[in-house]
Amino acid sequence: MNDQGTDVTKLGNNLTSANFEQNHEASKTKRCWGWRHLFWEARTRILVWYVLLMVCFTATSVGLIRQVLFKEVYKRIDGYLIQEMQEFQQLLQQGKNPFTGQPFDDDITTLFDVFLSRNIPNDGEFLLTIVDGQFYKSSPKALPAPLQPDSELLKGWSNLTKSTKGQEETSVGSILYYVKPVEIGGELRGLFIVANSIAGEEEEINEVIVVIIEVTLIVMVAAFVVAWIAAGRVLAPLRSITETARSISETDLTQRIPLQGYGEMAELTITLNQMLDRVQRAFTSQRDFINDASHELRTPITIIRGHLELWDDDPKAQQETLELVLDELDRMNRFVNDLLLLAKAEWRDFLHVETIDIDSFTEELFAKAKALAERDWQLDAIASGRIVADRQRLTQAIMNLAENATQHTKAGEQIALGSAINRHNAYFWVRDTGKGIELANQKRIFERFARLPNSRRCSEGAGLGLSIVQAIAQAHQGQVKLKSRLGAGTQFTIVIPLEPKQDILPDESNSDC
Template sequence: MSVRIRVLTYLTALTGIALAVAGSTAFAIERARLDNEIGTDLTLRADDLHTLVAEGDPVTGATFVDAESILREAMRRVVASPTESAVALLAGEARFVPGGDEILRLETDDALLAAATDAATSGTVAVQSLTTEQADYRFLAVPIADATGAVQGVMVYAADHGAIMSALVDTFEVYVVVALISLAAIAVFGYVTVGRLLEPIRLLDQTARRISTTDLSDRIPIVGNDDLARLSETVNQMLDRIERAFSDQSQLLDDASHELRTPLTIVRNRLELLEPRDSEAVVAARDELLDEVTRMSRLVDDLVTLAKADRPEFLRLAPVDLAELTDVALSRASQLGPRIWTTEAIAEGVVEADAERLTQAWLQLSANAVRFSEPGTAITLGSEVRVTVDGVPEFRLWVRDEGIGIAHEDIERIRSRFGRVDTRVDGTGLGLPIVTAIAEAHEGRLDIESTPGRGSTFSIVAPAYAPRHEEPAPASPWDDPAAEGARA
């Protein structure tokens, strides 16, 4: 069954059970109350009869002289109805009956009269049950005895229990009909409501069926403003990421194939034209081919770094001393080229970060500064910890050069993979994308400020999260050869 049918089945079943339990409980309580009222009423009638006998004739005040007088006076006080009545018996025969039309006629039910006589003879004065062909009774027989204790007459009070309960049954039959109609209405309303609630899931299923590897542009329509609507928004965001990932992957493959095709073509042509007997040509070809292989290796390494950027294991977070990080970065950057290397500021503090990746990014920016500046010019490194307007602390690592600068319209181009402004300068065009990936992996960004002809400033900005544990930072995480920084 579909989710809609299952939910509707559960809803209808629970509602039906609740209505049945509520109705049955109410019926049982009401039935017990009526039984109690019948018994109480019959007992009060017997008490009134005993009071009458004790007080005597209400007219003369004299003591009753015989049972007939008592029964006559007691019958005068009976108000009969279709469900309750009385009969006075003398010598086992009905002597007095209440007047009125459409009342319960006890005197016509011989089985009741016989049972009442037996009860009075045995001295049982209690409410009893009796079912005859005429009715289902609750009755009480009060014996009237003389001074010797011999029973001279019997006053019988009875109620038609079946008739009284039939009214209750009729009421609950109406309840059952109303409950069934309500249950049907709940089922119809629930079917429509559950369908509307599950509409985002249906749209999600349809959209997922339409999406393929060749078309990831379809999105789920947002219906309503509830948890399922937020689920649709989350899935749409996931689809956006998947589409970007597929697009980046496709672009990466296209760019990589383009970048690798040239050196491979050079290698192939050089090998085809190589004269094995010419030793000088072999040596020259070897050097040239090694340069091309080195270039391809560097390109493959950069592509692998970018491919890992979205993985959780891309970063190895640990406490990082920003002052030590700055000193190490300056020391290693100064070996990249003959420039005037200085530090503008050194941050104090320890943050949760990946020292290896930050050093790699920082040296990549330094290598770019060397590549696009003249020997003898100044390149400045710096670090700081600052607080944003929102009160969030963040750290900033920057490289400032006095190079050729970048035009404003070219800044976005150099951020993209294989994007280069000057193709005459050696490089793969993956340096800044790698720096951007490292910054974003630290939940940060890469800021670029540049003025053509005056130089550029590249800044890595990320939240300054405090270490999650108090372990000391590694003494020299940058000493690991695997932590080699930017590549030429």
């Protein structure tokens, strides 16, 4: 007993452990899916692209700003060099020795001394003089290592014999220089050099760039937060669409997406709501259709089954039962054919169009209609022209209207057919002098299985005739118009366009087949 208790305890512990592992794995999967779902959200992807673009634009902008700043520095320093050289040239050509009051002539050392004493160099600027190939003086006296008298750079400049401008990369950074040989009496006596180290300028530019980057990062973080909130508000209708779509089922198609704001989201919301309206109408129509069809089929099936269950050995009773069963089967067959026709009306190959002469076609319709019942048949008008249509389907629609007219008139009452044409449409009508249709029922009679209250019901009728007429007219891109008044008769008019759209025109490429 103790062993059994131990086993049960172990089993319980194992089940608990298994449940814990399953819950842990499910929770882990849910967390992973949550993060994955968050990453693949439209808002996240938009912000990722936004950040990438911001980074690219910022990096490009910072690089361009740095280049522009350096370009301005080089331009300014170059101006300083040229200015110093122009001032030296003016002193050389027009200046006078302050000690003698005469031109400097060949006294180059005094020339250099006077110029260095009168000019104060700018920050990072150095004025250097060389006399007879040897370093003479500089201003300021403290020179960086690359400009020391024994430096390789200064030795290279000492060998120049013509004016030279350039830039040298040294251990202290870039140095811009301007070297001018000084000739007295046609003989090279010395060199005047203006050099400018831009290391300080470079350091200032780099500090500015660092500040720009820091400020930009702060702005980008703030912009990211604001963009995240703004994107959430902009994409809120999408979440509403998702929630509404999840709440829609076959039993509840009434949910609609609330309209918010204007623009593309509002247009999308309106479009989806319109689509949901169409889906709801389609589901409702399908449900009503199935209910009505099952009701219509249940009646003949019940009649057939009831008579077969009461099958008698009497040959006469058997013959009557057989005739009744065959009649009900014929009615079911016609009913199924009508349903199939309504289903095919939505197919692309429902129509087989051809060019029809309206005048001969109208006379043909009138001849067929007169054979339906004993009525006062009249031919109102015959149009002259042609139309592109399906002869058989159009004949079926008009014969349905004529047969419907015979069911609502008595012998001797008038039924008339006619046709007319104008610039855009062809018209085929059937009118009768029956009792007419109430205004409240004029739209409903085109619905499937619809019948007028207190109307005489023929055994073969299922309320699909006018639905078939409307389906055929709409397949021709036309419509059916009804005009009726109580006690004054009814007129149905099929309106067909003379120039239908391309999708119902005959395929000329297969015309020989």
